[in-house]
Amino acid sequence: QKLAENDARPERAIQPTELLNDTLRRIFGCELADATQKQVYRALCISVRELLTEKNRVFGNRCTEKERKEVYYMSMEFLVGTSLRNNLFNLGLEAEFRKALADAGFDIDEIYAIDPDAGLGNGGLGRLASCYMDAATGMDYPMTGFSIRYEFGIFKQKIVDGWQMEFPDNWLEMGDVWLQAREDDAVEVKFGGEVREWMDNDRFKVAQVGYSSVMAVPYDMYISGYDSDAANRLVLWSAKLPQSFDMAAFSRGDYVRALERNAMAETISKVLYPADDHIQGKRLRLKQQYLLVSASLQSILKKHYKKYRTYTNLPEKVAIHINDTHPALCVPELMRLLIDEHDFGWDEAWDITCRTLSYTNHTVMSEALERWNVDLFREQLPRVYSICQEINRRLIEHLCAVYPNDWGKINYMAVIANNEVRMANLCLAACHKVNGVSKLHTDILRNGIFRDYCQITPERFLNVTNGIAYRRWLCQSDPLLTDYLKQLIGGDFLRDARALEKLLPYQNDEKVLADLMAIKRKNKERLAALIENQNGVRVDPDSIFDIQIKRLHEYKRQLLNILHVLYLYRQIKANPHGDFMPRTFIFAAKASAGYIRAKQIISLIVAASKLINNDPDVNDKLKVVFLEDYKVSLAEIIIPAADISEQISIAGKEASGTGNMKLMINGAVTIGTLDGANVEIHEQVGDENIFLFGMKAHEVEELWQRGYHPTEFITPELQAVLDMLTSGVLGQRFDDLVDSLLTNRFGTADPYMTLADFQDYARAQRDVAAVYQDKQRFARMSLINIAKAGIFSSDRAVKEYADEIWNLD
Ligand code: 26Y
Known part of the structure; x- marks a missing residue:
C-alpha cells in the first residue's frame, strides 16, 4: 500500500x-x-x-x-554499513x-x-548512532551527525592458525563515492601551546598562544530516511595540515622537522581506535576527540549566528547530544568558544552550555569509563584544561554545600581528581539530561554509579531504551519475510513497526506457521551456502541455528556458550545413538587487538569447531562455526537465518544490546539472562516465548557480597569439559582460560560468573531442544517474537529523545 x-x-x-x-x-x-x-x-x-x-x-x-530547532549528534563512531541498497530502498527506487x-x-x-561497509565504529554504540540518523531522517527531524572520516575503519579480521589477526580496512578505495568534501568550510583546531591572560580596555582576556594548528575539513555523507522528504547529513572531519603550516620551522631551515609535524597533523584522522573494552589514555585519541568536538561546535555556532545573529537563544534552537563520553569535551569547548571567542561571561556561558548539551551513557564497566591524565590533557589542550579546572572548582564549592564534609562523595563526583580528568563527571556536571539505554541499565545508573548526582537532580535522569532501524535489519535483509508479511498483514508495518502486532491473530494458523518456517529455512540455506563457501563446513539447514554475534568481551560470555557446546559434544560422544536434536552453533566476533583473553576465547571456539566438525561420531548432530570479519553486511545475512539468539551476558553488565532486537524482529527466540534490553524483550513476549536462565542482577550482586567461589559450581560433567581445555585434545592447551575461571592468581577467579550460571544455561538449552522438537510450537514462539518487536524500532527511540531530551518540534 x-x-x-x-x-x-x-x-x-x-x-x-x-x-x-x-x-x-x-x-x-x-x-x-x-x-x-x-x-x-x-x-x-x-x-x-x-x-x-x-x-x-x-x-x-x-x-x-x-526556524526549526535542530539536533547535532556527536559521536566518535557511526557504523554506517553499506549505503547503496539502503538509499535506494528508502527512496523507493530499488x-x-x-x-x-x-x-x-x-x-x-x-x-x-x-x-563497502563504512566501518567507522566498533559495535553497538556506533551502529546505534547510524540507526538513529536513519530514523530521525525518516521522521523528518533535522539531525546532523558529526564524526571523523577515519581513513581506516574497524580492522578486517582474519583467523590465521586459529588466532585473530588484524588487517587495515581501506574503505575509502570504493566508499569515497559517498563523501562530498567541503574544503571551503575547513575549520582551524588548536593544539598545545599555553594560556595567556591580559587586560584589554578593562576587559579580562584569555587566549591560547604558541599552539599548532590543524585544519579540519568536513566531508558530507547524505543520509536518507524511509519514504521521507528529508535528507540529513553525516559530517565527517578529516585532519589536514594548514596551508602555511609552521613556516617558522621552514625558514629556520628545519625542513625535516616541519614536514614531520605536518605528517603528525594528518595522522589524527587516520584510524579508528579498535578498543571498546578499556581506555588506553593515548594522546592521539584525545586529539581525535578534540578535533571532532572543536570543529563541530565551531561550525554549529557559525551556522547558528548566521541564522539568528545571537548566541543567547542557542538552547532554544540547537540540541547537541554527546554519545557516550567520547565527545565530552563539548562541555569545556562550548564554554571556551562562548567566553573566549564570543565575549560571554562565565555564568551566562554555563547556562547556555548546560541547556544545550545532553549525554547518553552506554557502559557501567569501570575499565571503559574515560579518564585522562592531567599532564597529557593540559599539554594538548591548555585552555580547555583551565576551563575544566574552573568547572571543577565551582562544582566542588557546590558539592561542599550539598554534602558537607563528605569528602569521599565529593572526590567521587569531582571532574578533576587523583591527577585525572573524568569525562563522565564532566557530562554529569553540565548536561541538562542524562540517559541510560535500557530500563535495567538506567536503574543501575540511578542507584549505582551515578547515584550521588541523581540524588541532587533526579529530574535530569531518564531512560531511553535503544532501538534499531528495522527497515535495514528486517525489510532489506530479509526480503522474503518482508514480502510475505506485506501480503499477510498489509504494508502498514513499513511505516509503523507496531503494526507487526497484526501477526498475532495468526499464531495458531498452521498455514502461516508453515510459511514462516519455509522462509526461515530459505534464509538458513543462504547462510549455509555462505558458511560452506567461507569455512568449507557443511551445515544442515534443518538443525537449530543457534547464533551469538557481537564483539568479543568476557562479560558477554562467549566462553559460556562454547563450554556448553563442548558439554553437548561429550554427551553425544558418550551416547552416539541417543536422541539428539541436531544443532549448529554459529559465532562471529571481533576482539579488540590487544585483548589477549578475548583472542584466546576466539581460538578456543575455532579449536572446538575443528574437533567437532571433523568427528564422524557427532557429524549430523553438532556443528560449530566461527565466521570471520563480523560486520554490518555479514550480520545482515546471518540474522535472518537465526532460530536462537544468544544474549547471555552476566546480569548487570550489558547496557542494552541491540543485536538482541535485530534477531528478535527476524523471528529468532532469545536464550538469555535478564540483562540490558532482554528485560524489555521478556516483558514483550512473556515467559512462554523466551528461554531465560541465570542469576538476576541483584543475585549477582549478592553472590559477590557473600563471596564467590567458582569451584563450588563445578559438577563432574563440567570438570570433564574443563579438562578438555587443558588436556590437548583441542590441538592446543587453554590452561590460561581455565586458570582464569578457577584461580585468583590474576585477580578474581571467574569474574563474569560463567561457572555459576553454567548449570542453568545447560538447562535452558535443554528446554530449547525440547521445544524445537515441536516445530509448530517453535514457529509460534518465533511469530510472537516478530509481532512484539515493533517497540524496538529506532523510530520509537528517536521520538523519545526528540520529546524528552532535545525538545524538537
Ligand atoms: C573509550 C573506549 C575504550 C570505548 C570505545 C567504544 C568505550 C566503549 C565503546 C563502545 C561501547 C559500546 O558499543 N557500548 C554498547 O552500546 C550499545 C548501544 O547503546 C549497547 O546496546 C551495548 O549494550 C553497549 O555495550
Missing part, C-alpha cells in the same frame, strides 16, 4: 536509465552499453548522492525558514533501478556487493 503511494512521489519522474547514462557521460565519458561494473557502481552511487544532496538542500531551507540495470545486462545484487 505504502509502496504504491511511493509511486506518486516526485522522484518517480526519474528515469533510471537516463539518469545513469547522464552520470556516466559526465564522470566517465561512457554510457551503460560500454561501462564496466565498477563504473556503473560509481555512477549509481553518485546519482543517488546527487538526489540526496538536492533533498537535503530543500529540507534544510525549509527548516531554516521555519525496483526500478534493478530493472533498468538488468535491461542493460547488470545484476544489481553484484553491484551492491561492491559497496
Whole structure:
C-alpha cells in the first residue's frame, strides 16, 4: 500500500536509465552499453548522492525558514554499513533501478556487493548512532551527525592458525563515492601551546598562544530516511595540515622537522581506535576527540549566528547530544568558544552550555569509563584544561554545600581528581539530561554509579531504551519475510513497526506457521551456502541455528556458550545413538587487538569447531562455526537465518544490546539472562516465548557480597569439559582460560560468573531442544517474537529523545 503511494512521489519522474547514462557521460565519458561494473557502481552511487544532496538542500531551507530547532549528534563512531541498497530502498527506487540495470545486462545484487561497509565504529554504540540518523531522517527531524572520516575503519579480521589477526580496512578505495568534501568550510583546531591572560580596555582576556594548528575539513555523507522528504547529513572531519603550516620551522631551515609535524597533523584522522573494552589514555585519541568536538561546535555556532545573529537563544534552537563520553569535551569547548571567542561571561556561558548539551551513557564497566591524565590533557589542550579546572572548582564549592564534609562523595563526583580528568563527571556536571539505554541499565545508573548526582537532580535522569532501524535489519535483509508479511498483514508495518502486532491473530494458523518456517529455512540455506563457501563446513539447514554475534568481551560470555557446546559434544560422544536434536552453533566476533583473553576465547571456539566438525561420531548432530570479519553486511545475512539468539551476558553488565532486537524482529527466540534490553524483550513476549536462565542482577550482586567461589559450581560433567581445555585434545592447551575461571592468581577467579550460571544455561538449552522438537510450537514462539518487536524500532527511540531530551518540534 505504502509502496504504491511511493509511486506518486516526485522522484518517480526519474528515469533510471537516463539518469545513469547522464552520470556516466559526465564522470566517465561512457554510457551503460560500454561501462564496466565498477563504473556503473560509481555512477549509481553518485546519482543517488546527487538526489540526496538536492533533498537535503530543500529540507534544510525549509527548516531554516521555519526556524526549526535542530539536533547535532556527536559521536566518535557511526557504523554506517553499506549505503547503496539502503538509499535506494528508502527512496523507493530499488525496483526500478534493478530493472533498468538488468535491461542493460547488470545484476544489481553484484553491484551492491561492491559497496563497502563504512566501518567507522566498533559495535553497538556506533551502529546505534547510524540507526538513529536513519530514523530521525525518516521522521523528518533535522539531525546532523558529526564524526571523523577515519581513513581506516574497524580492522578486517582474519583467523590465521586459529588466532585473530588484524588487517587495515581501506574503505575509502570504493566508499569515497559517498563523501562530498567541503574544503571551503575547513575549520582551524588548536593544539598545545599555553594560556595567556591580559587586560584589554578593562576587559579580562584569555587566549591560547604558541599552539599548532590543524585544519579540519568536513566531508558530507547524505543520509536518507524511509519514504521521507528529508535528507540529513553525516559530517565527517578529516585532519589536514594548514596551508602555511609552521613556516617558522621552514625558514629556520628545519625542513625535516616541519614536514614531520605536518605528517603528525594528518595522522589524527587516520584510524579508528579498535578498543571498546578499556581506555588506553593515548594522546592521539584525545586529539581525535578534540578535533571532532572543536570543529563541530565551531561550525554549529557559525551556522547558528548566521541564522539568528545571537548566541543567547542557542538552547532554544540547537540540541547537541554527546554519545557516550567520547565527545565530552563539548562541555569545556562550548564554554571556551562562548567566553573566549564570543565575549560571554562565565555564568551566562554555563547556562547556555548546560541547556544545550545532553549525554547518553552506554557502559557501567569501570575499565571503559574515560579518564585522562592531567599532564597529557593540559599539554594538548591548555585552555580547555583551565576551563575544566574552573568547572571543577565551582562544582566542588557546590558539592561542599550539598554534602558537607563528605569528602569521599565529593572526590567521587569531582571532574578533576587523583591527577585525572573524568569525562563522565564532566557530562554529569553540565548536561541538562542524562540517559541510560535500557530500563535495567538506567536503574543501575540511578542507584549505582551515578547515584550521588541523581540524588541532587533526579529530574535530569531518564531512560531511553535503544532501538534499531528495522527497515535495514528486517525489510532489506530479509526480503522474503518482508514480502510475505506485506501480503499477510498489509504494508502498514513499513511505516509503523507496531503494526507487526497484526501477526498475532495468526499464531495458531498452521498455514502461516508453515510459511514462516519455509522462509526461515530459505534464509538458513543462504547462510549455509555462505558458511560452506567461507569455512568449507557443511551445515544442515534443518538443525537449530543457534547464533551469538557481537564483539568479543568476557562479560558477554562467549566462553559460556562454547563450554556448553563442548558439554553437548561429550554427551553425544558418550551416547552416539541417543536422541539428539541436531544443532549448529554459529559465532562471529571481533576482539579488540590487544585483548589477549578475548583472542584466546576466539581460538578456543575455532579449536572446538575443528574437533567437532571433523568427528564422524557427532557429524549430523553438532556443528560449530566461527565466521570471520563480523560486520554490518555479514550480520545482515546471518540474522535472518537465526532460530536462537544468544544474549547471555552476566546480569548487570550489558547496557542494552541491540543485536538482541535485530534477531528478535527476524523471528529468532532469545536464550538469555535478564540483562540490558532482554528485560524489555521478556516483558514483550512473556515467559512462554523466551528461554531465560541465570542469576538476576541483584543475585549477582549478592553472590559477590557473600563471596564467590567458582569451584563450588563445578559438577563432574563440567570438570570433564574443563579438562578438555587443558588436556590437548583441542590441538592446543587453554590452561590460561581455565586458570582464569578457577584461580585468583590474576585477580578474581571467574569474574563474569560463567561457572555459576553454567548449570542453568545447560538447562535452558535443554528446554530449547525440547521445544524445537515441536516445530509448530517453535514457529509460534518465533511469530510472537516478530509481532512484539515493533517497540524496538529506532523510530520509537528517536521520538523519545526528540520529546524528552532535545525538545524538537
Ligand atoms: C573509550 C573506549 C575504550 C570505548 C570505545 C567504544 C568505550 C566503549 C565503546 C563502545 C561501547 C559500546 O558499543 N557500548 C554498547 O552500546 C550499545 C548501544 O547503546 C549497547 O546496546 C551495548 O549494550 C553497549 O555495550
